Structure formats: structure tokens, C-alpha cells
Amino acid sequence: xxxxxxxxxxxxxxxxxxxxxxxxxxxxxxxxxxxxxxxxxxxxxxxxxxxxxxxxxxxxxxxxxxxxxxxxxxxxxxxxxxxxxxxxxxxxxx
Numbered sequence: 001x002x003x004x005x006x007x008x009x010x011x012x013x014x015x016x017x018x019x020x021x022x023x024x025x026x027x028x029x030x031x032x033x034x035x036x037x038x039x040x041x042x043x044x045x046x047x048x049x050x051x052x053x054x055x056x057x058x059x060x061x062x063x064x065x066x067x068x069x070x071x072x073x074x075x076x077x078x079x080x081x082x083x084x085x086x087x088x089x090x091x092x093x094x
């Protein structure tokens with residue numbers, strides 16, 4: 001998201017990022033307020049790669065699950081994508 005300029009270096013969402021999120025009907029202005037920052041980087045302990053955390057990361061995951069594009073594996077941190085979800089994400093992500 002940083003490399004594709006969805007996020008600025010200070011982890012704020014750019015106008016391009018807002019446009020990309022709108023493509024899947026996700027409006028960050030409608031996210032509920034909370035103690036969690038909108039965006040923050042988080043190092044995944046198993047993959048040893050950064051991923052998006054914060055309210056936006058949660059909102060994207062919740063959005064994918066609500067549309068049945070992804071599913072949580074019970075009693076696990078694993079997320080599986082449906083074939084429709086994979087198709088949509090490959091078209092949406094650069």
C-alpha cells in the first residue's frame with residue numbers, strides 16, 4: 001500500500017487510497033471511532049513481513065469476510081479466500 005501510494009509515509013490514507021477502497025465499497029470516513037489508530041504497521045510474527053493493522057486493517061478484513069470473499073479458519077489465525085474473493089482481490093490489488 002505504501003509502494004502503490006495508497007498510504008503516505010506517515011501512514012495516512014491518500015486520495016488514491018480512498019479511491020481504491022471505494023472500489024470495494026469501503027468508506028474510511030464511515031469507520032467507527034476507537035482507541036486504535038486508523039493505520040499502523042505490524043510485523044507478522046510468522047511471516048516476518050509487515051501488514052496493515054489498525055482500524056483500517058480490521059475494516060478491510062471484516063469487509064472481505066462480510067462479503068464471503070474470505071473466511072476465518074476456526075481456532076486459528078488463518079484466513080482463506082474464496083475463489084470469488086481471489087478473483088476480486090486480484091482485480092482490485094495492483
